[in-house]
Amino acid sequence: MNDGTALPEPFAEIADDFHALGGKDRLQLLLEFSQSLPELPERYADHPELLEPVPECQSPIFLVTEVEGAGSEATARLFFSAPREAPTTRGFAAILAEALDGRSVGEVLATPDAVTGQLGLAEVVSPLRLNGMAGMLARIKRQIRAKATL
Incomplete structure (x- = not known):
């Protein structure tokens, strides 16, 4: 399933769900995930200029992060527009x-960059699309690093 690196718990559960399915069903599960993406809160929906574009993605997607608290135990919040x-x-x-x-x-920053390739999606989506997901993760981590007081 992966390169020997243990997936962080939330990713492991998602990867298990994808790996338990065949190709067509993996695409269906990805579609179900797409329908569960939370809407942007008003503070961002009304101010899209506050979101960062992710040019690695083939489709226009924007994201922004927030950090609540201080130190590595602070809470990371993620918001997407797609x-x-x-x-x-x-x-x-x-x-x-x-x-x-x-x-x-701390958990977000410790997420291995390779996690996006370990979810079992390489068989059903192109490497270019997986690069988009890796681009999202890299931008999330960069924003969190910049906003967190560690």
Whole structure:
């Protein structure tokens, strides 16, 4: 399933769900994730300029993070804007939101960059699309590092 590196718990659960399915069903699960992406809170929906674009994604996606508290135990919050017409990208964003939103800054920053390749999606989506998810994770970590007082 992976390269020997243990997946962080929330990603492990998601990976198990994907690995338990065949290709067509994995795509269906990704679509289900896309439908569960939370809407942006008003403070960002009304001010899209506050969100950072993710040019690694083939579809227009934007994200912003917040840090509540201080130190590595502070809480990381993630917010995404992705068009409904881009279900793969929305699905990736929803997976990252489910796995990382509300976790500690330390947990988010400790997430291995390779986690996006260990979810069992390489068989059903292109490497270019997986690069988009990796780009989202890199931007999340960079923003969290910049906003956290460690």
